[in-house]
Amino acid sequence: MSKIILETRGLTKRYGGVHALEDADFVLHEGEHVAVVGDNGAGKSTFVRQVTAVEQRTAGEILFDGQPVNFAGPLEAREAGIETVFQTLALADDLDVPSNLFLGRELFKFRLGPFSWLDRKAMRERTLEALKTTAVKIPNVDNPIRNMSGGQRQCVSIARTAAFASKLVIMDEPTAALGVQETAQVENIIRGLKDRGVPLILISHNLRQVFDLVDRIVVFRRGRIVASLRRDETDGNDIVSYITGVKGGQDAA
Amino acid sequence: MADATHGLGGLKYDPAKRTRAPEWNVFGALVLIVLIFEILNRLNGGSFLFNTRDNVDAIFNQQRLDIMILQVAIIGIIALGVTQVIIIGGIDLSSGSVVGATAMIVMSFAQTATVNGNPNPKAIFGDWAMDLPVIVPIAVGLACGLFAGLVNGLLVAYTRIPPFIATLGMMVSARGAARWWSNGQPVSFPTESYGSLANGDLLGGMTFGLLSWQGQNPAVVFVILAVLFHLIMTYTLYGKRSYAIGSNEAAARMSGINVDRHKVLVYAIAGMLAAVAAVLLTSKNLTAQAGMGVMYELDAIAMAVIGGVSLAGGRGSIIGTVLGAAIFSVIISGFTSIRLDAYYQEMVKGAIIVGAVVLDQWRQRRRVRG
Ligand SMILES: Nc1ncnc2c1ncn2[C@@H]1O[C@H](COP(=O)(O)OP(=O)(O)OP(=O)(O)O)[C@@H](O)[C@H]1O
Ligand SMILES: [Mg+2]
Numbered sequence: 001m002s003k004i005i006l007e008t009r010g011l012t013k014r015y016g017g018v019h020a021l022e023d024a025d026f027v028l029h030e031g032e033h034v035a036v037v038g039d040n041g042a043g044k045s046t047f048v049r050q051v052t053a054v055e056q057r058t059a060g061e062i063l064f065d066g067q068p069v070n071f072a073g074p075l076e077a078r079e080a081g082i083e084t085v086f087q088t089l090a091l092a093d094d095l096d097v098p099s100n101l102f103l104g105r106e107l108f109k110f111r112l113g114p115f116s117w118l119d120r121k122a123m124r125e126r127t128l129e130a131l132k133t134t135a136v137k138i139p140n141v142d143n144p145i146r147n148m149s150g151g152q153r154q155c156v157s158i159a160r161t162a163a164f165a166s167k168l169v170i171m172d173e174p175t176a177a178l179g180v181q182e183t184a185q186v187e188n189i190i191r192g193l194k195d196r197g198v199p200l201i202l203i204s205h206n207l208r209q210v211f212d213l214v215d216r217i218v219v220f221r222r223g224r225i226v227a228s229l230r231r232d233e234t235d236g237n238d239i240v241s242y243i244t245g246v247k248g249g250q251d252a253a
Numbered sequence: 254m255a256d257a258t259h260g261l262g263g264l265k266y267d268p269a270k271r272t273r274a275p276e277w278n279v280f281g282a283l284v285l286i287v288l289i290f291e292i293l294n295r296l297n298g299g300s301f302l303f304n305t306r307d308n309v310d311a312i313f314n315q316q317r318l319d320i321m322i323l324q325v326a327i328i329g330i331i332a333l334g335v336t337q338v339i340i341i342g343g344i345d346l347s348s349g350s351v352v353g354a355t356a357m358i359v360m361s362f363a364q365t366a367t368v369n370g371n372p373n374p375k376a377i378f379g380d381w382a383m384d385l386p387v388i389v390p391i392a393v394g395l396a397c398g399l400f401a402g403l404v405n406g407l408l409v410a411y412t413r414i415p416p417f418i419a420t421l422g423m424m425v426s427a428r429g430a431a432r433w434w435s436n437g438q439p440v441s442f443p444t445e446s447y448g449s450l451a452n453g454d455l456l457g458g459m460t461f462g463l464l465s466w467q468g469q470n471p472a473v474v475f476v477i478l479a480v481l482f483h484l485i486m487t488y489t490l491y492g493k494r495s496y497a498i499g500s501n502e503a504a505a506r507m508s509g510i511n512v513d514r515h516k517v518l519v520y521a522i523a524g525m526l527a528a529v530a531a532v533l534l535t536s537k538n539l540t541a542q543a544g545m546g547v548m549y550e551l552d553a554i555a556m557a558v559i560g561g562v563s564l565a566g567g568r569g570s571i572i573g574t575v576l577g578a579a580i581f582s583v584i585i586s587g588f589t590s591i592r593l594d595a596y597y598q599e600m601v602k603g604a605i606i607v608g609a610v611v612l613d614q615w616r617q618r619r620r621v622r623g
Pocket of ligand 2: 046
């Protein structure tokens with residue numbers, strides 16, 4: 001068995017009385033692509049927010065790269081090598097594409113605390129490179145992204161993640177707002193990650209896509225993980241019955 | 254890539270055609286307003302831009318220009334800070350009062366010990382009065398502004414009360430401090446070196462044709478600070494963070510920006526800029542009064558808003574605010590030139606501010622509809 005890159009033990013998150021995530025044991029191996037599926041409100045995004053330290057978990061353990069980790073915030077998670085496309089786009093609408101790609105990890109000509117001088121040329125060039133390798137086409141990277149279509153903005157977000165991908169990539173419904181062509185493009189980016197051996201957690205409602213892309217499918221239901229199935233030992237109906245609670249029990253409510 | 258397509262959607266895209274910077278619109282408005290006042294003046298046989306009276310040699314109307322420049326400079330310096338605060342999605346209502354409080358305190362440290370050989374009758378520190386080197390009042394002033402700005406910033410960042418409320422509190426308190434400092438009495442008679450801060454000639458009396466910098470040090474300082482902060486907002490991490498926070502605070506947080514600390518920094522800088530204005534203002538007038546700077550915060554906000562700085566945060570620029578300051582002063586002096594009564598002036602000023610905000614809202618809605 002290959003090395004485990006991410007593991008959660010008993011990961012739990014409560015918002016006041018809402019048990020959004022309960023006792024989640026999750027494992028991701030090196031180079032593995034895993035899909036997380038489940039109904040709306042099943043706790044998928046909540047799971048992502050705990051792993052990436054956007055929020056602090058109520059209980060449980062997270063092991064990344066073999067080490068127990070307690071990231072103080074999303075920056076630490078990212079510095080540790082976790083790149084994320086969040087469901088609510090983490091983009092600054094009034095900034096251009098390079099500024100968004102490099103938000104929080106700018107390149108500098110010289111450093112002077114908060115008044116460090118930005119190396120705008122280098123960031124622009126590396127942005128164009130990143131867009132090229134991910135085959136994302138943006139008309140003018142110097143325009144604020146406010147004026148771009150939802151799909152284009154999504155592509156900026158995904159290009160950012162793919163360009164900086166190192167140890168783990170998490171995508172929360174990356175193709176939810178995309179057209180047919182753009183979805184195919186994102187799926188190609190994901191295949192590129194697979195070829196590069198970058199492990200991935202993909203959250204998606206699109207079962208066709210999930211079966212196309214990943215090695216394993218993890219089903220969330222009412223804040224709990226109810227199934228973890230290898231792609232070749234399951235099928236769409238099977239997954240749906242876990243999602244809806246026909247299989248997997250504990251549907252006493 | 255001459256016939257580059259739009260990628261997504263496959264629309265045609267002409268890379269040669271770029272969207273015009275919004276500052277050009279503001280500049281256009283400035284030119285238009287100047288023209289309007291020129292025409293209105295001409296109708297009365299006078300001129301807004303050109304001196305048609307005593308001094309035939311003068312092309313520009315010297316006195317009007319001088320007053321205008323001073324006014325723009327002092328409030329403009331405040332507006333530079335206010336612009337940054339608005340760009341991060343905040344607001345600063347305290348700057349006028351901070352000017353008042355700082356003015357009183359600064360002047361007390363700038364007072365000369367003897368006036369015409371007699372002890373300074375107005376000396377705040379009584380027998381302790383002495384001629385301090387000019388750097389002391391400047392440092393004290395900056396410290397006052399820094400303190401007020403820090404309090405604003407800490408309140409906004411860490412108690413999460415709306416900036417409107419936090420700085421409103423500071424507005425009231427700082428004005429109180431200004432009155433309390435000398436029981437409402439003005440503080441006067443600064444040292445000569447302090448007086449020359451604003452009245453001297455940084456540029457050695459340099460003139461551009463008939464535009465003179467003589468006695469216009471506040472304007473020189475304003476220009477220097479405007480250039481400085483334009484560079485900072487455009488080319489440094491500070492600027493990038495400011496725009497990011499103003500346009501999507503949650504995204505800025507997720508990207509690892511220490512949003513709270515940055516807010517404190519921005520409010521602190523705004524406070525210090527208000528202090529710079531206070532130093533120049535007291536130096537220019539050679540006296541400090543507790544009522545100094547009343548309503549300056551609104552004028553400063555108006556300059557920024559007229560210059561295209563969006564109250565929603567994330568959009569606007571220092572250049573825009575400088576142009577806004579120019580428009581603002583042209584309007585004021587234009588009203589005076591057509592002899593519009595001061596009461597009407599204020600009413601119209603209010604309408605212009607509201608108009609600028611409406612325009613901003615309208616631009617945003619149009620953008621959303623896309
Ligand atoms: N900040 C919060 N405060 C209170 N409840 C929350 C909060 N965030 C999420 N929840 C609740 O937690 C549950 C799980 O939400 P989550 O966003 O993880 O769902 P999801 O599986 O990502 O759904 P979707 O497919 O719609 O994105 C929901 O019932 C939601 O209402
Ligand atoms: Mg979700």
